[in-house]
Amino acid sequence: xxxxxxxxxxxxxxxxxxxxxxxxxxxxxxxxxxxxxxxxxxxxxxxxxxxxxxxxxxxxxxxxxxxxxxxxxxxxxxxxxxxxxxxxxxxxxxxxxxxxxxxxxxxxxxxxxxxxxxxxxxxxxxxxxxxxxxxxxxxxxxxxxxxxxxxxxxxxxxxxxxxxxxxxxxxxxxxxxxxxxxxxxxxxxxxxxxxxxxxxxxxxxxxxxxxxxxxxxxxxxxx
Amino acid sequence: xxxxxxxxxxxxxxxxxxxxxxxxxxxxxxxxxxxxxxxxxxxxxxxxxxxxxxxxxxxxxxxxxxxxxxxxxxxxxxxxxxxxxxxxxxxxxxxxxxxxxxxxxxxxxxxxxxxxxxxxxxxxxxxxxxxxxxxxxxxxxxxxxxxxxxxxxxxxxxxxxxxxxxxxxxxxxxxxxxxxxxxxxxxxxxxxxxxxxxxxxxxxxxxxxxxxxxxxxxxxxxx
DNA sequence: GGCCGGTGAATGAGCGCTCAGTATCCGAGC
DNA sequence: GCTCGGATACTGAGCGCTCATTCACCGGCC
Numbered sequence: 001x002x003x004x005x006x007x008x009x010x011x012x013x014x015x016x017x018x019x020x021x022x023x024x025x026x027x028x029x030x031x032x033x034x035x036x037x038x039x040x041x042x043x044x045x046x047x048x049x050x051x052x053x054x055x056x057x058x059x060x061x062x063x064x065x066x067x068x069x070x071x072x073x074x075x076x077x078x079x080x081x082x083x084x085x086x087x088x089x090x091x092x093x094x095x096x097x098x099x100x101x102x103x104x105x106x107x108x109x110x111x112x113x114x115x116x117x118x119x120x121x122x123x124x125x126x127x128x129x130x131x132x133x134x135x136x137x138x139x140x141x142x143x144x145x146x147x148x149x150x151x152x153x154x155x156x157x158x159x160x161x162x163x164x165x166x167x168x169x170x171x172x173x174x175x176x177x178x179x180x181x182x183x184x185x186x187x188x189x190x191x192x193x194x195x196x197x198x199x200x201x202x203x204x205x206x207x208x209x210x211x212x213x214x215x216x217x218x219x220x221x222x223x
Numbered sequence: 224x225x226x227x228x229x230x231x232x233x234x235x236x237x238x239x240x241x242x243x244x245x246x247x248x249x250x251x252x253x254x255x256x257x258x259x260x261x262x263x264x265x266x267x268x269x270x271x272x273x274x275x276x277x278x279x280x281x282x283x284x285x286x287x288x289x290x291x292x293x294x295x296x297x298x299x300x301x302x303x304x305x306x307x308x309x310x311x312x313x314x315x316x317x318x319x320x321x322x323x324x325x326x327x328x329x330x331x332x333x334x335x336x337x338x339x340x341x342x343x344x345x346x347x348x349x350x351x352x353x354x355x356x357x358x359x360x361x362x363x364x365x366x367x368x369x370x371x372x373x374x375x376x377x378x379x380x381x382x383x384x385x386x387x388x389x390x391x392x393x394x395x396x397x398x399x400x401x402x403x404x405x406x407x408x409x410x411x412x413x414x415x416x417x418x419x420x421x422x423x424x425x426x427x428x429x430x431x432x433x434x435x436x437x438x439x440x441x442x443x444x445x446x
Numbered sequence: 447g448g449c450c451g452g453t454g455a456a457t458g459a460g461c462g463c464t465c466a467g468t469a470t471c472c473g474a475g476c
Numbered sequence: 477g478c479t480c481g482g483a484t485a486c487t488g489a490g491c492g493c494t495c496a497t498t499c500a501c502c503g504g505c506c
Binding site for chain 2: 461
Binding site: 250281282283284285288289 | 484485486487488
């Protein structure tokens with residue numbers, strides 16, 4: 001339970017430096033961590049610059065020594081969150097066996113989102129507060145993530161390791177299960193991040209190893 | 224494709240009245256619909272009373288003729304969203320066959336969230352802006368929803384129709400897939416609400432008809 | 447001495463919400 | 477038919493406040 005898991009993006013100074021990047025000053029990293037907590041708790045617009053700065057012992061103006069604006073701070077948080085999540089997937093893409101590859105990708109994606117559910121909440125739910133340019137930049141990063149899973153499923157099908165499933169549907173379901181973790185996951189619950197990763201990885205393999213097309217014609221009533 | 228589906232909570236006056244309740248005045252319903260659109264687009268705190276009222280041709284003060292506060296308007300939206308979603312499940316709970324029962328529950332849940340993804344987005348993401356009392360009232364409604372799915376899975380296991388799966392995990396996955404729809408679903412995409420309902424219902428049945436415990440002891444590395 | 451990191455008061459924009467006033471409608475009284 | 481009283485819906489100016497951001501200033505460290 002110790003080690004990789006951290007309720008916080010920065011449990012220790014070393015973890016904080018690794019997560020936010022070594023090139024940033026300690027105070028900047030503290031502000032990012034404070035921002036994560038505040039934005040996750042109340043959302044971007046409900047968070048004041050005083051909330052963020054007072055938590056690290058600075059006055060409101062102190063924020064502008066390290067960041068150009070509140071929005072810039074949010075952007076740095078969301079960008080770093082997406083980049084770190086993507087980093088986690090790298091290396092698993094080249095696993096030779098298609099099943100082991102997809103299993104490992106899903107496991108890593110799920111474990112990351114459970115471990116970093118606070119950063120994840122900001123990354124997923126505060127996108128709308130970004131400027132159009134920043135927003136677009138994040139969408140670009142997301143396309144990479146989607147592509148990683150898309151390719152893993154596609155390759156498995158081409159290699160005849162998976163059934164001829166609907167790639168988009170399966171990828172959507174994988175991303176949904178992983179992303180939605182940040183909404184409900186709390187450490188100390190019934191399942192550890194690893195257990196959730198295993199469960200969802202099993203589920204994913206079950207999605208791709210048998211047909212998903214046999215939907216009978218629907219009755220039509222939904223009222 | 225016509226009929227039950229509506230991008231908007233209130234495509235026509237008749238639909239609006241049915242969704243928000245016949246006892247409400249037409250202007251109140253218009254404000255609720257405008258609130259949904261504004262809150263979904265920018266979030267509660269980024270939405271001004273002027274945004275909401277100007278969309279229905281009223282001045283800022285006009286909101287307070289119909290609602291006590293902006294928060295009260297949000298609460299009415301979220302409460303109605305949860306109640307309507309629950310209403311949709313009712314009736315499917317008593318289907319005699321366990322598999323058909325669970326399938327129908329998932330289908331209805333998914334179709335509702337796709338059809339009402341705008342209201343759903345507000346209901347799911349703006350909970351934090353509610354007063355503590357209102358928040359608690361909504362959590363109470365959510366417990367009902369969880370219980371419906373919990374019981375359906377539990378009963379299936381007891382009747383030996385399902386494998387001895389982890390009920391909480393399965394219910395979490397069902398709710399995640401359904402709820403996360405409101406984040407990404409847009410009408411006009413590859414799948415209709417009904418197709419998504421069928422796909423996720425199939426997926427659910429696959430979760431409960433074979434074991435989910437065989438997770439091997441994890442290696443420990445997630446970096 | 448100059449630079450870095452920080453202060454805290456000031457600024458001006460914009461917020462939710464109030465309220466005195468107004469337009470419109472409707473039924474009662476004659 | 478007409479007037480009147482009162483209820484209802486709404487206006488729009490504006491109050492009191494908070495916000496993000498700026499800036500003149502300053503202590504300590506290379």
